[in-house]
Amino acid sequence: MATRSETTASTWNTPGLRARAREVHDRLCEAYGCPVPFFSEKDPLSELVSALLSHRTRNRDSHRAYLDLRARFPTWEAVRDAPTGEIQDCVSPCTWPEQKAPRIQAVLRAISARLGSLNLDALADLPPTEARAWLESIPGVGPKTSAAVLLFSRLRVAALPVDSHHHRVASRLGLLPPGVAVGPSHAILADQLPPDWSAQQVYDNHEVLMIHGQRCCLHARPRCERCPVLDLCPTGRNRVWEGEPRTP
Known part of the structure; x- marks a missing residue:
């Protein structure tokens, strides 16, 4: 039986959202540099x-x-x-x-x-x-x-972690249903990635969204004017193009 998060992932992730997620990935990889070296060799x-x-x-x-x-x-x-x-x-x-x-x-x-x-x-x-x-x-x-x-770890299995920065960026980009918490977001965001991606590609996705949250899509004062995915972000467009400085 499918879990609630798996059901949400399968119903939320339309082809359009998957295409947006892939475009976000490609642009952020270009902005921050991919592949990102793995930081750990632990068992x-x-x-x-x-x-x-x-x-x-x-x-x-x-x-x-x-x-x-x-x-x-x-x-x-x-x-x-x-x-x-x-x-x-x-x-x-x-x-x-x-x-x-x-x-x-x-x-x-x-x-x-x-x-x-x-x-x-x-x-x-x-x-x-x-x-x-x-x-x-x-x-x-x-x-x-x-x-x-x-x-x-040194297993290098293609499993997607989502931290608070990653979650914030994905939420503002509209890649997650409104109000979904970090835990359930794992299945939704993982389902948006191509199933044949390597561990390196999945790691790159996590890292560039996290880095973007740390350097540009900040919690209190997101720097939307310099964002490389502004045109893909409904939150950023609302702040910059429509003049509504709201932060979710």
Whole structure:
């Protein structure tokens, strides 16, 4: 049975929207430079822990917490079995370390119980949708984290993560139904991409929309006048061409 997000994706994504998504991708790739080099070579389990640390945390702080954790504990088994207070001390640069420490340990215990070991390399043998569903069946793992594990890790599986910048740009461009949250947007935006795209192309799509949100399509004061996709953006056209400075 199709999930609600899958049903929304199939009914929302018309040929016109898919064509717009592809044009946006091509123009932003030209503007910001593609292919974008992958930033990580982590194994998928390490990428999962890194992703859990990154929630609502600046990259530099979550990276510091990850390095502190790796320096103090030689294996993920040691992290799983350590006193929670010691894990919390290591991840203190993150927001909500008191929540993230027990969550990481619970996720590691769940993986151990299911697989008998702490190794997620076998996810590469599953279709992306099945690999994502397996990860998301673990409490505390959502669609952004599952996609990050598959795409950012050395598995290089074509799964699309959507962060807040990506989501904001896609919403203003009209690529998402009004009011849809970040979680359900994953299936909708992934369905707009060609099914035969490589992991590199999917990664480029995520990166250029995120970069565009950081540099041009800002939260409070979007710089619509310099936007390379202004003519494709109903929000930008309303602000610039119709003189209504509204920001959704």
